[in-house]
Amino acid sequence: MWGATDPDAWGCSSLVQATYATIGVQLPRTTFDQVGPGQQVFGTDLQPGDLLFIAGSDGTTARPRHVGRYVGDGKVIDAKGARWGVVESAVTDWTGAVAVVRPLAGRAGKA
Numbered sequence: 001m002w003g004a005t006d007p008d009a010w011g012c013s014s015l016v017q018a019t020y021a022t023i024g025v026q027l028p029r030t031t032f033d034q035v036g037p038g039q040q041v042f043g044t045d046l047q048p049g050d051l052l053f054i055a056g057s058d059g060t061t062a063r064p065r066h067v068g069r070y071v072g073d074g075k076v077i078d079a080k081g082a083r084w085g086v087v088e089s090a091v092t093d094w095t096g097a098v099a100v101v102r103p104l105a106g107r108a109g110k111a
Helices: 012-021
Strands: 051-054 066-072 075-081 085-090 099-102
Touching (some): 012 066
Antiparallel strands (some): 051 066, 066 075, 075 085
C-alpha cells in the first residue's frame, strides 16, 4: 500500500527499509531517497540485496516511485499494492528499471 509503514500494509520503500534494518543497515524512507545511497550497478550484474527502481506511473527516471529487492535466482520481492501485497516476481518484469543500487557495497560482513 503506497506510503504504508507497518507489516500489515507495506509500501515498497518501507518494506526495503524494514528489511535492511533487520541487518543493521539504515536506509532512507522513500524511493526518492533510497536511490542515492550505495553503489550504482549495471542490471546485468545483479546480486542478492540489490535494489531495482522503476519510474512507476507517477514517477520519473530521476525520481523513481517504485523499488524492489533482488533476492537471487532471477527473483525480485516488492510490495506491489493493497490488492496484491508483498509479491515475488521475475527480474525480467523489471526490464524498465531506471536504476540499480547496491546498498551493501563496501559493508564487509553484511549480506
